[in-house]
Amino acid sequence: MTSFSATESTDIYYGWKIVAAIMFILTFASGLSFYNHPVYLNELASRDDFDLGSASLAVSLFFLSGGVSGLIVGRWVEKVDPRYCISFGAVISSFALGSIPYVETVGQLYIVYIFFGVGFSASSLIPATTIVARWFRKKRAMALSIASTGLSLGGVILTPITIMVVDELGFKTAGPMMGMLYLLGVIPVAWIWLRESPESMGLKVDGGALGKQEAETGVDDGLSFAAVRRMKNFWGISTGYIFLMMAQVGGIAHQYGLSRELLSEEETAIAVAILPVTSIIGRLMGGWVIDRMSIRVFAIGIMILQVFSLCMLGFGASVLSLCFGLAFFGASVGNLLMLQPLLIAAAFGLRDYARIFSFANLMSSCGTAVGPALLGYIAVLNAGDYTWPYVIAAGAGAMGLLLFLLGGQGSFDSGSKKSRQ
Numbered sequence: 001m002t003s004f005s006a007t008e009s010t011d012i013y014y015g016w017k018i019v020a021a022i023m024f025i026l027t028f029a030s031g032l033s034f035y036n037h038p039v040y041l042n043e044l045a046s047r048d049d050f051d052l053g054s055a056s057l058a059v060s061l062f063f064l065s066g067g068v069s070g071l072i073v074g075r076w077v078e079k080v081d082p083r084y085c086i087s088f089g090a091v092i093s094s095f096a097l098g099s100i101p102y103v104e105t106v107g108q109l110y111i112v113y114i115f116f117g118v119g120f121s122a123s124s125l126i127p128a129t130t131i132v133a134r135w136f137r138k139k140r141a142m143a144l145s146i147a148s149t150g151l152s153l154g155g156v157i158l159t160p161i162t163i164m165v166v167d168e169l170g171f172k173t174a175g176p177m178m179g180m181l182y183l184l185g186v187i188p189v190a191w192i193w194l195r196e197s198p199e200s201m202g203l204k205v206d207g208g209a210l211g212k213q214e215a216e217t218g219v220d221d222g223l224s225f226a227a228v229r230r231m232k233n234f235w236g237i238s239t240g241y242i243f244l245m246m247a248q249v250g251g252i253a254h255q256y257g258l259s260r261e262l263l264s265e266e267e268t269a270i271a272v273a274i275l276p277v278t279s280i281i282g283r284l285m286g287g288w289v290i291d292r293m294s295i296r297v298f299a300i301g302i303m304i305l306q307v308f309s310l311c312m313l314g315f316g317a318s319v320l321s322l323c324f325g326l327a328f329f330g331a332s333v334g335n336l337l338m339l340q341p342l343l344i345a346a347a348f349g350l351r352d353y354a355r356i357f358s359f360a361n362l363m364s365s366c367g368t369a370v371g372p373a374l375l376g377y378i379a380v381l382n383a384g385d386y387t388w389p390y391v392i393a394a395g396a397g398a399m400g401l402l403l404f405l406l407g408g409q410g411s412f413d414s415g416s417k418k419s420r421q
Contacts, residue, residue, distance in 0.1 A: 013207040014195070015135035019143050021193035022128045023150035025086065028185030029124040031154020032097060032178050033116065035276060036162050037062070037372070038256030040100060043171045044109070052257075052384075054106050056376025058113040059253055060369040065117035067365020073126045074358025082127040083190045089122025090186040098179030101171040123186055126361060129341040130354045134197045137205050141295075141342055145287025148338045152283065152330075155276025163269045222349015228356050236407010237343050241364040243400035244303065247393040248333055250371025251310055254379065255326065258386045262319055274323060278330030286335040295346055296409060299339050303401040306332035307394050314390030340364065371396070 037059045044055040076085050096116035103109045129144065136143040158181075165174045198205050228234050252275065259271040290298055309328035316325055344357050375389035382388055 019147045022147040026150030027153040030151040031158030032182045033120045035155030035159045052376050057373045058109050060373040062113045062117035063365050064369035065114040066121035067362040069118040070121045070358040070361045074354040077127050077354045081196050085127050086123045086190045087187050089119045092119030094179040094183040098176040101175035133345045141290040142287040145283050152276040152279035222351040225352040225355045228348050238360045238363045240400045240404035242367040243396045245364040246367035246371040247397035249368040250375040250393050253372035254375050274326040275330035278327045279334030282331030283334030302335045307397040310394035
C-alpha cells in the first residue's frame with residue numbers, strides 16, 4: 001500500500017517536518033525584517049533625508065500595517081491553503097525590502113514600510129502558528145518552541161551577514177539582495193513541505209491514520225470567536241501584550257544604537273547576535289518547561305524577566321552589563337513570542353484560532369508600532385542617550401504584566417475541553 005497513513009507507524013510524524021519547514025521559513029522572514037530593522041533604521045538615519053525619529057516611525061508603521069492586515073490574513077488562512085497566503089506575503093515583502101534603500105522622501109519610506117508590514121504579516125506568525133497548532137495537541141508547546149526558533153535564528157544568521165554586506169557593498173546593493181533572499185528562503189520550502197492540516201493527509205493530530213468517521217465529521221476543537229470576545233481572560237492576554245510588545249520590539253529596534261554607544265562597528269555586529277542566540281536557548285528551554293508546569297506561572301516569570309533585563313540595559317554603563325542585559329532580554333523575547341499563540345490555543349482551542357490570534361495580534365501590533373517610534377523619539381530628545389528609552393520600555397513591560405494579572409487566571413488547560421458555543 002502506498003498511502004502515507006499506511007507507513008505512518010514506521011515513519012516520523014509528518015507534523016515534525018512541518019515544524020522544521022516553519023522554522024526555516026521564519027528564519028528568513030524574521031531575519032530579514034524583524035531583527036534587521038535596527039540595521040535598516042541605522043542606515044536610513046545616517047542619510048540627510050531622514051532622522052532617527054522618522055526612521056523609527058517607519059518601523060512602527062511596519063508593525064501597525066501588519067497587525068491590521070492580519071485580520072484579513074486570519075480569515076484567509078481559515079478558508080484557503082496557508083501556502084497561498086505565505087507566498088503572497090513573501091512576494092510583497094521581497095519588493096518592499098528591495099525598495100527601502102531607494103526611497104528619497106519620508107512619504108515614500110512610509111508607503112514602502114506599510115507594504116513591508118503587510119507582506120510580513122501574511123508570510124510569518126499568523127499562518128505559521130496556525131499550521132503548527134493544527135498539527136499538534138499533546139506536544140504543542142515543544143512544537144511551537146522549535147518552529148518559532150526560526151524567529152531568532154534569523155537574527156543569529158542573517159543580521160550579522162546583513163551588517164557585513166551593507167558595509168562591504170552599500171545599502172543600495174544589499175537591499176535588493178535581501179529582498180531576493182526573502183523570496184527564495186520562503187516560497188520553495190512552503191510549497192514543498194507545508195500542508196494545511198493533518199486531516200488533509202489522512203492523519204490524526206499527533207499521528208496515526210484518520211478514521212472514516214473522523215474524516216467525515218472533521219475537527220471542531222474549542223470556542224467560537226464570538227464567545228472568546230466576552231471572556232475576561234482573553235482581554236487580559238490581549239491588552240497585556242500591547243505593552244509587552246511595546247517594550248520588547250522597542251528594545252530590539254534600538255539595541256544596535258545602544259550597543260554602538262559602547263562598542264565599535266565590528267563588536268556591535270557580534271553583540272547584536274547575543275539577543276537572538278539567548279532567545280533560541282530560552283525558547284527551547286521554555287518549550288520543555290511549559291509541559292511540566294503551569295503555563296500562566298511560566299508566563300508571569302518571563303514577563304518579570306523582561307522588565308528586569310530592560311532595567312539592566314537602561315541603567316548599565318559597561319560592556320558586561322550590556323552583554324548580560326541583552327542575554328536576559330533575549331531569553332524573555334524568545335519565550336514571550338512563543339507564549340502568545342500558546343496561551344490562546346491552550347485557553348480557547350483551535351476552532352477559530354486564526355481569527356482569535358489575528359485579533360490579539362492586531363492589539364499587540366499597536367504596542368509594536370508605538371515601541372520603536374517612542375524609544376527613538378525619547379533618544380532624540382536625550383541627544384542619542386538610551387538610558388531613559390530603556391527605562392520607559394521596562395515600565396511598559398511592567399504594565400503588560402499588571403494587565404495580564406488583572407485578566408484573571410482563567411483556564412489554560414485546553415480550549416477543546418470547554419463547551420463549544
